[in-house]
Amino acid sequence: MSDEKPIATLPEGQPVGRVIAMPADTNPEGDIFGGWLLAQMDLAGATPAFERAGGRCATVALDGMVFHQPVSVGDEVSTYAKIIRVGRTSIRVHVEAWKRARGQAEALSVRVTEGVFTYVAIDQDRKPREVPLDTLQK
Ligand SMILES: CC(C)(COP(=O)(O)OP(=O)(O)OC[C@H]1O[C@@H](n2cnc3c(N)ncnc32)[C@H](O)[C@@H]1OP(=O)(O)O)[C@@H](O)C(=O)NCCC(=O)NCCS
DSSP, X not given: OOOOOOOOXXXXXXXXXXXXXXXXXXXXXXXXXXXXXXXXXXXXHHHHHHHHHTSOEEEEEEEEEEEOSOOOTTOEEEEEXXXXXXXXXXXXXXXXXXXXXXXXXXXXXXXXXXXXXXXEEBOTTSOBOOOOSGGGTO
């Protein structure tokens, strides 16, 4: 049996952001810069992490980052995020980005990236603090 993951056909997690890839987001060859996509994903993962942590978080690690497909200028890029683990002070969030070419049906969206971002809840002095239990009920 193959260890390869099947190609996802539906996004996993809550929808967090939607943005159009612009010419300013390209590298010198005219392709969308991977760092721009990473920034979109980090922002997306921080949304549920901030909610669960009840405030400020810092990104401490990124694992399993995969660029499945290139993104072109004009593509609509949507991000989805799902908390997969909550530790004492850290929160791990699986983040995916999907693209849709201009004018294409939503159903033709394809996954372009995925990765797991780890955020640490921090206090005013930037020191790790415990993730509160009560944000679970909210
Ligand atoms: C985030 C930061 C405050 C954590 O401080 P620290 O002294 O490393 O904290 P700790 O060793 O107590 O670890 C805190 C949590 O992070 C986790 N962690 C630390 N390094 C990790 C790593 N490389 N990968 C995954 N988790 C990690 C620990 O397991 C722990 O989780 P837990 O409490 O749920 O068990 C500090 O590393 C930092 O300020 N880093 C820079 C953050 C930053 O500038 N990010 C970019 C811009 S937001």
